[in-house]
Amino acid sequence: MKRSLGAKTLLYPAPVLVVGTYNPAGKPNVMTASWGGICSSQPPCVSVALRQATYTYENIIKRKAFTPGIASEDQVKQVDYFGLVSGRSVDKFAATKLTPVKSQVVDAPYVKEFPLVLECKLLDMSDLGLHTQFIGEVIDVKADDTIIGSGGAVDIKKLRPLVFTPDTQDYYGIGSFVGKVFSAGKDI
Amino acid sequence: MKRSLGAKTLLYPAPVLVVGTYNPAGKPNVMTASWGGICSSQPPCVSVALRQATYTYENIIKRKAFTPGIASEDQVKQVDYFGLVSGRSVDKFAATKLTPVKSQVVDAPYVKEFPLVLECKLLDMSDLGLHTQFIGEVIDVKADDTIIGSGGAVDIKKLRPLVFTPDTQDYYGIGSFVGKVFSAGKDI
Numbered sequence: 001m002k003r004s005l006g007a008k009t010l011l012y013p014a015p016v017l018v019v020g021t022y023n024p025a026g027k028p029n030v031m032t033a034s035w036g037g038i039c040s041s042q043p044p045c046v047s048v049a050l051r052q053a054t055y056t057y058e059n060i061i062k063r064k065a066f067t068p069g070i071a072s073e074d075q076v077k078q079v080d081y082f083g084l085v086s087g088r089s090v091d092k093f094a095a096t097k098l099t100p101v102k103s104q105v106v107d108a109p110y111v112k113e114f115p116l117v118l119e120c121k122l123l124d125m126s127d128l129g130l131h132t133q134f135i136g137e138v139i140d141v142k143a144d145d146t147i148i149g150s151g152g153a154v155d156i157k158k159l160r161p162l163v164f165t166p167d168t169q170d171y172y173g174i175g176s177f178v179g180k181v182f183s184a185g186k187d188i
Numbered sequence: 189m190k191r192s193l194g195a196k197t198l199l200y201p202a203p204v205l206v207v208g209t210y211n212p213a214g215k216p217n218v219m220t221a222s223w224g225g226i227c228s229s230q231p232p233c234v235s236v237a238l239r240q241a242t243y244t245y246e247n248i249i250k251r252k253a254f255t256p257g258i259a260s261e262d263q264v265k266q267v268d269y270f271g272l273v274s275g276r277s278v279d280k281f282a283a284t285k286l287t288p289v290k291s292q293v294v295d296a297p298y299v300k301e302f303p304l305v306l307e308c309k310l311l312d313m314s315d316l317g318l319h320t321q322f323i324g325e326v327i328d329v330k331a332d333d334t335i336i337g338s339g340g341a342v343d344i345k346k347l348r349p350l351v352f353t354p355d356t357q358d359y360y361g362i363g364s365f366v367g368k369v370f371s372a373g374k375d376i
Binding site for chain 1: 189190191192193194195196197198199200201202203205222223224225226227228229230231232233234235237256258261264265266267268269270271272283284304305306311312314316317318319321323325326327328329330331332333336337339341342343344347349350351352353354355356357358359360361362363364365366367368369370371372373374375376
């Protein structure tokens with residue numbers, strides 16, 4: 001028998017996205033967001049949903065680009081800080097001593113020290129209520145060599161991305177390999 | 189120095205959503221999808237993106253409801269099977285011996301044996317290319333008592349959701365607690 005928990009967004013796991021943007025004057029900013037995910041394979045698209053009150057919301061509308069990046073577990077302090085303060089009042093790169101890198105393919109910066117970043121051009125947006133969903137077309141992905149496995153693909157155990165838990169608001173890491181997709185269920 | 193991986197949807201972690209629907213005749217179906225996430229807090233909304241060729245795509249359009257559910261690691265065989273075959277040719281509930289339960293709040297079924305389910309009413313949809321994104325308003329969440337922690341919230345270590353890895357196409361589990369959100373970065 002299941003119990004009712006009410007109308008809540010209890011989807012697990014949620015990602016921890018570090019979203020890089022420029023303001024109209026070209027100042028780099030970055031904020032942390034967990035409302036987002038993949039939404040199309042061709043064209044490759046991802047979504048990030050933000051409150052209108054955020055600095056990043058304004059920046060995306062004005063510059064038409066953003067870079068969802070993925071940090072590793074070891075960088076949790078910086079990631080959390082990026083969600084605690086606003087770029088309106090603080091230079092988050094200076095405060096964390098991290099380095100903004102200008103994307104060569106979209107009009108947005110990303111964090112040099114974080115291992116993976118998706119460089120996105122704004123494709124569409126829709127107001128859903130408290131949050132506005134931005135859909136970005138992935139123009140390129142940049143990755144550190146340290147997260148690439150022997151087969152040439154991103155290895156999640158090398159990347160060690162953070163997981164956000166909506167109900168308790170914690171960060172978790174990634175656990176063990178469980179099975180292969182399109183294979184584990186073949187002998188049902 | 190980062191390397192370019194091309195235009196790919198390499199967002200980590202991706203969820204493993206088991207999406208329940210009814211066909212026009214009222215037959216329950218379920219499919220596995222990893223393109224999705226949370227997209228608004230108020231109203232509470234989640235997105236799931238599906239190819240137009242899927243049976244679930246038709247069902248959502250006709251019944252205006254769907255239920256993204258979360259299985260635990262132990263149920264990986266059934267979850268993977270739900271992504272391997274089409275409900276057009278197979279009764280997936282009969283094949284896996286799992287039990288469809290009719291939602292009391294939306295026009296869709298969910299899997300009784302899976303620990304968590306979001307009961308969603310179709311709010312919006314948009315064609316993005318290969319995938320169409322469905323946005324569902326969460327009307328209620330149903331959870332097994334076994335995944336509720338001592339504080340009354342969903343405990344991810346009891347839920348043990350699967351993680352999908354886009355590049356290598358594997359299932360992983362959840363690891364250890366890393367830090368508290370809005371706290372870990374306070375002493376930057």
